């Protein structure tokens with residue numbers, strides 16, 4: 399329970415993290431909490447000149463940091479993980495204040511940061527290249543991975559800190575400085591994370607200035623990062639529309655890009671599915687984080703033989719889910735980020751109705767002030783895979799469709815633009831393997847008997863098609879933050895040319 403005004407809680411939380419920025423700048427950038435719809439801070443924003451200065455400073459930091467041995471760079475990330483553990487409660491609360499997440503989901507996001515730091519510490523001793531057989535006698539061929547350069551990280555409001563950390567923890571061990579442009583909706587969490595990282599840097603001792611910087615500002619700041627040839631890699635999370643702007647700009651200057659964009663994630667419920675487990679997985683996947691994860695489940699294909707079993711149970715779950723203030727109640731579903739999100743949701747529901755959809759829920763809930771947007775999650779039974787079902791609406795809407803043949807379900811499943819996450823619910827080995835096979839799900843994440851959201855950091859995170867193709871976090875995603883050099887060394891006293899070429903002078 400909160401006894402203080404949200405503004406006071408916000409500044410106390412930031413102070414506990416070590417943020418020293420002025421929070422009441424006259425005419426500054428207003429930060430609105432979706433919990434109440436009120437402004438909790440007003441921040442001084444960076445401009446293009448400030449962005450260029452930050453890029454120059456990061457360039458300097460790169461010259462030093464790239465020469466620090468990777469395991470020593472890992473030590474900084476280890477200290478960061480320690481500091482994150484100390485500030486977990488405060489950072490989790492900041493996420494709840496700024497993004498409206500339930501306490502458990504706010505803390506869960508901070509846990510993802512801790513997890514990727516732990517992963518990156520181990521990785522700092524495992525930045526391996528291959529040795530490769532050479533056709534020339536007395537030669538050795540190998541590849542070396544070197545630090546890449548300045549990394550620009552652009553993040554979205556819905557995950558205000560974890561995606562930054564997936565990038566930053568890896569970038570730091572890989573030898574790269576990071577400049578972070580957080581969403582204009584969630585800059586406070588960014589300042590808090592930066593303050594926590596600065597505590598780790600102070601303990602580390604000799605981290606160069608500008609190794610990690612945060613730029614609070616609008617689209618012009620993001621554009622300056624994207625356009626700068628001095629930023630070697632842009633890692634951007636956000637809408638497909640944003641990716642369509644960022645991708646070509648970075649490509650035009652031959653920069654590197656990791657794009658983690660929209661998804662239109664689906665589940666397939668097969669006749670043999672464990673119904674109780676499926677129900678719980680779908681409920682979390684579709685309603686968790688108020689439908690505002692890029693991995694949120696948005697479409698559900700249900701086999702006709704179990705439709706009358708699962709859909710009534712889902713309706714019941716949707717009817718009973720608690721919606722409310724994430725800071726003051728135990729509600730499972732918090733607010734939408736803003737009015738625009740609410741209007742987008744209502745427009746999609748109207749469109750679905752026009753196409754013969756039956757909408758359960760979706761209405762605004764009077765559980766907060768007029769300026770906050772709390773909604774009951776919507777379950778929509780659709781006669782066809784059409785209209786708004788084919789696109790991502792960043793709100794808690796789950797479209798349910800009946801299927802009779804798994805091949806048809808797969809066809810519809812892969813018909814959309816997004817290619818992020820997917821699930822099949824089955825206990826049939828054949829169905830499971832088909833879903834995971836080359837003719838199955840075309841997504842970057844394909845799950846069995848779990849929902850589409852809540853991925854662990856150990857796997858590579860990202861997706862295909864309009865999701866942008868980038869991979870962050872675990873597996874070998876680290877390679878995107880380094881450059882590869884192929885080295886051939888001649889330790890003989892001859893000079894045999896490759897491919898048998900003769901050139902005697």
Ligand code: UN1
Nearest residue numbers: 557691692693851852853
């Ligand atoms: C996002 O919504 O941008 O898989 C990221 C998940 C989280 C990450 C979501 N680990 O739901």
